[in-house]
Amino acid sequence: MAAALQTLGGGIGITLHWIAFTPTIEQQATEEQKKKWLKLAQDVAIVGAYAQTEMGHGTFVRGLETTATYDPSTQEFVINSPTLTSTKWWPGGLGKTANHATVMAQLYTRGKCYGPHNFMVQIRSLENHQPCPGVTLGDIGPKMESNGNDNGFARFDHVRIPRENMLMKFARVEADGTYVQPPSSKLAYSNMVYLRGTFVMSAAQALASATTIAVRYSCVRRQSEMKPGEPEPQILEYQTQQYKLFPQLAAAYAFWFASWFMTQQHGSITGSMEKGDMSGLAELHALSAGLKSYTTAVTARGIDVCRMACGGHGYSHASGLPALFGGAAALCTAEGENTVMMLQTARYLVKCFAQSQAGKRLTGTVAYLSAVQPSPVAGNRNMSDLGTLVAAFQHRAARMVRHAAMQMQGEMQKGKAREDAWNSCSVLLIKAAEAHVHSFVVRNFAETVQTVEVDESVRAVLTSLCQLYSLYGITEHAGDFLKDGYLTGRDIDAASSHLSAMLARVRPDAVALVDAFDLHDKILRSVLGRYDGRVYEHLYEWAKKSPLNKSEVHESYYKYLQPFLKSNRAKL
Ligand SMILES: CC/C=C\C/C=C\C/C=C\C/C=C\C/C=C\CCCC(=O)SCCNC(=O)CCNC(=O)[C@H](O)C(C)(C)COP(=O)(O)OP(=O)(O)OC[C@H]1O[C@@H](n2cnc3c(N)ncnc32)[C@H](O)[C@@H]1OP(=O)(O)O
Numbered sequence: 001m002a003a004a005l006q007t008l009g010g011g012i013g014i015t016l017h018w019i020a021f022t023p024t025i026e027q028q029a030t031e032e033q034k035k036k037w038l039k040l041a042q043d044v045a046i047v048g049a050y051a052q053t054e055m056g057h058g059t060f061v062r063g064l065e066t067t068a069t070y071d072p073s074t075q076e077f078v079i080n081s082p083t084l085t086s087t088k089w090w091p092g093g094l095g096k097t098a099n100h101a102t103v104m105a106q107l108y109t110r111g112k113c114y115g116p117h118n119f120m121v122q123i124r125s126l127e128n129h130q131p132c133p134g135v136t137l138g139d140i141g142p143k144m145e146s147n148g149n150d151n152g153f154a155r156f157d158h159v160r161i162p163r164e165n166m167l168m169k170f171a172r173v174e175a176d177g178t179y180v181q182p183p184s185s186k187l188a189y190s191n192m193v194y195l196r197g198t199f200v201m202s203a204a205q206a207l208a209s210a211t212t213i214a215v216r217y218s219c220v221r222r223q224s225e226m227k228p229g230e231p232e233p234q235i236l237e238y239q240t241q242q243y244k245l246f247p248q249l250a251a252a253y254a255f256w257f258a259s260w261f262m263t264q265q266h267g268s269i270t271g272s273m274e275k276g277d278m279s280g281l282a283e284l285h286a287l288s289a290g291l292k293s294y295t296t297a298v299t300a301r302g303i304d305v306c307r308m309a310c311g312g313h314g315y316s317h318a319s320g321l322p323a324l325f326g327g328a329a330a331l332c333t334a335e336g337e338n339t340v341m342m343l344q345t346a347r348y349l350v351k352c353f354a355q356s357q358a359g360k361r362l363t364g365t366v367a368y369l370s371a372v373q374p375s376p377v378a379g380n381r382n383m384s385d386l387g388t389l390v391a392a393f394q395h396r397a398a399r400m401v402r403h404a405a406m407q408m409q410g411e412m413q414k415g416k417a418r419e420d421a422w423n424s425c426s427v428l429l430i431k432a433a434e435a436h437v438h439s440f441v442v443r444n445f446a447e448t449v450q451t452v453e454v455d456e457s458v459r460a461v462l463t464s465l466c467q468l469y470s471l472y473g474i475t476e477h478a479g480d481f482l483k484d485g486y487l488t489g490r491d492i493d494a495a496s497s498h499l500s501a502m503l504a505r506v507r508p509d510a511v512a513l514v515d516a517f518d519l520h521d522k523i524l525r526s527v528l529g530r531y532d533g534r535v536y537e538h539l540y541e542w543a544k545k546s547p548l549n550k551s552e553v554h555e556s557y558y559k560y561l562q563p564f565l566k567s568n569r570a571k572l
Pocket residue numbers: 005016019020050052053058059060061062092146186187189190192193195202203205206281282285324326327328330331333334335336337340344347348351
């Protein structure tokens with residue numbers, strides 16, 4: 001993944017060729033079509049973009065305006081951008097790098113629209129890289145981060161492509177224009193489900209990078225006096241520094257393990273789908289959407305916590321943290337904006353809750369929804385026991401899902417249309433879905449540390465990290481657990497004091513835990529996070545290389561400052 005994110009140099013980028021364009025061929029092309037394009041893509045004999053989002057639509061795929069109209073007389077599709085807002089906008093590599101694109105367009109045949117489908121379109125000449133006839137291309141301009149990637153725009157003026165360029169593994173258009181339905185209209189979205197799943201690992205890697213930088217730097221940096229007259233301590237000795245960094249470190253491990261589960265689930269469910277069993281698709285979509293939304297949001301916030309924990313040097317690009325934050329922030333929007341994705345998970349949860357109310361036994365990641373007792377059983381719980389912590393998170397999620405679903409039912413009983421009831425409960429629904437994903441991450445973390453094949457001393461450290469992650473979640477969301485009395489104030493106090501103990505417990509292993517991510521300096525690209533800890537010498541060397549230091553007196557002095565100073569002095 002890191003290699004794929006490596007751009008080929010400023011101004012061009014083939015990240016999306018690897019993580020979106022090529023997988024779309026793998027997942028949506030027929031065997032015949034794979035023979036034609038897959039090896040070319042894998043050997044980078046062609047470079048592709050995944051062109052779905054438009055200037056006017058990103059989230060609402062069914063609202064995309066680009067059209068692909070079938071012409072049976074020539075057996076071609078005519079790709080067209082009918083409006084300004086239909087201009088493809090954002091796809092990575094589309095501006096200057098790619099010579100092909102999978103274009104998501106509304107399919108029209110025999111005068112009827114069949115919704116969004118993927119089409120292979122050559123956009124630049126393989127001879128001179130000029131745009132193909134009818135294709136207008138360009139870069140969308142500077143962004144918050146990742147300016148090495150040429151996120152671009154594309155317009156199509158009645159560009160003709162052969163019928164065979166429609167990716168036809170699922171849906172098909174016959175030579176005479178007959179449309180053949182796919183097993184599910186959502187299979188055209190399969191690449192998005194796959195990519196969302198990979199974002200969980202991207203988030204884990206990003207948070208692992210940020211915590212590696214911040215923990216290592218917090219062992220190098222000495223500041224202030226903990227006791228008068230004593231030497232300045234490592235800033236990692238301050239409990240507040242541990243409280244900032246260790247929950248992020250624990251989250252990095254939690255998300256890393258969650259991405260293992262996501263990858264395994266994606267493989268097994270898509271394997272079943274290859275055999276025609278679509279039953280797992282809804283769960284896969286809900287899990288990938290929720291995990292993508294949750295892990296990328298926590299990661300972006302967590303990276304900024306790490307940046308702030310490194311003081312002024314954290315704000316310098318020398319730390320690598322601003323770039324990491326910018327990249328992680330992109331993950332919150334790309335591949336399905338986080339709010340919309342979490343609402344997709346909420347939609348699945350409401351559906352499952354209704355099924356459970358109707359007596360159906362739930363399975364998979366929602367099984368707990370039917371198993372959790374509504375009546376709280378207050379009492380002195382053992383807040384250091386992982387089983388107790390997992391049960392608390394599942395009770396919280398089940399209660400919040402039930403509450404949101406019942407609120408919605410209540411709104412509809414008052415006469416509101418389902419869609420209006422949904423919208424007026426959508427904040428509750430989002431919080432319930434977040435609680436659901438949080439409970440999954442905790443359960444998966446606990447199950448992984450209890451079963452992963454490691455030395456018992458390592459298991460002990462991972463168990464402490466899992467307790468720390470869970471206790472941090474309970475104390476940060478205490479109200480959710482107290483609301484129905486499932487946890488008492490005494491339980492929350494116990495959780496807080498146990499969390500403090502876990503901070504101290506993890507401290508001796510903190511550097512080993514970040515070293516275990518095995519992120520090379522070349523990947524970290526951070527002076528603060530250097531493996532050898534030689535921060536200050538390299539910070540000075542880094543600064544000296546700043547372009548502003550090429551001359552002792554910068555040309556701006558002669559152009560602006562000197563005349564300005566002169567005129568001010570003349571007035572004295
Ligand atoms: C180490 C790394 C560190 C930092 C990062 C470093 C660098 C990174 C920097 C820059 C790079 C950043 C990003 C680059 C990487 C990737 C680029 C991203 C590429 C893209 O963004 S591609 C475009 C992505 N676009 C989207 O995701 C669009 C989102 N919208 C949708 O998916 C859909 O419109 C929708 C799901 C929101 C709604 O679809 P719909 O309207 O058709 O469906 P409904 O809501 O009406 O639901 C109906 C029904 O269908 C079910 N459903 C919906 N979707 C799916 C699906 N995909 N699979 C299965 N089922 C689906 C839904 O559940 C409903 O079912 P029900 O039974 O009726 O309830």
